[in-house]
Amino acid sequence: MRISARTDYAIRAMAELACSPERPLKAEDIAGRQDIPVRFLFVVLSDLRQARLVRGVRGPDGGYSLTRPPAEITLADAIRAMDGPLVSVRDLKLTGLEYQGAAAPMPDVWRAVRTSLRQVLESTTLAHLVAGTLPELVRDRVRDYNEDVRTYP
Numbered sequence: 031m032r033i034s035a036r037t038d039y040a041i042r043a044m045a046e047l048a049c050s051p052e053r054p055l056k057a058e059d060i061a062g063r064q065d066i067p068v069r070f071l072f073v074v075l076s077d078l079r080q081a082r083l084v085r086g087v088r089g090p091d092g093g094y095s096l097t098r099p100p101a102e103i104t105l106a107d108a109i110r111a112m113d114g115p116l117v118s119v120r121d122l123k124l125t126g127l128e129y130q131g132a133a134a135p136m137p138d139v140w141r142a143v144r145t146s147l148r149q150v151l152e153s154t155t156l157a158h159l160v161a162g163t164l165p166e167l168v169r170d171r172v173r174d175y176n177e178d179v180r181t182y183p
Contacts, residue, residue, distance in 0.1 A: 036074055037108065037112040037113055039074050040074050040108045040112050043064065043071060043074060044156055045160060046060045047060070048159070050095075051099070054095045055095070057093070057094065075094055080111075081107075082097055083096065084096055084097060101156075101157035102155070103156045105150075105152075116148060119137075124137065127140065149167060
């Protein structure tokens, strides 16, 4: 899985919004706090608005805010809004995907990858990010990663 700049910026922007649920934040403020190019952020916020994850508030005290409480918005929601399905193989549905011969078991590998990503990304909310308390499953995966860090030339 590749995390695009759009997705990275979207999650970071939404985390900032989750920190200030009582008032909208201006795109310029979010961009400054997260070191995101403001013109790019406007595109990202527009996509998040279309996905109904954020709303724009007009007026001198306007800006952007989340459409739901941070505990109800998962990282998977943001990723799907920006880049579509979490895992796809050549834009085919994994259900019913079949390969022949030596590659016959491979669709099960893709299904396992999707399930693993969903477990992590659907269990982690913006509230977790803001509080700095990631779910136990995520902490376990981080520990596994740290114990098995590989270096590549």
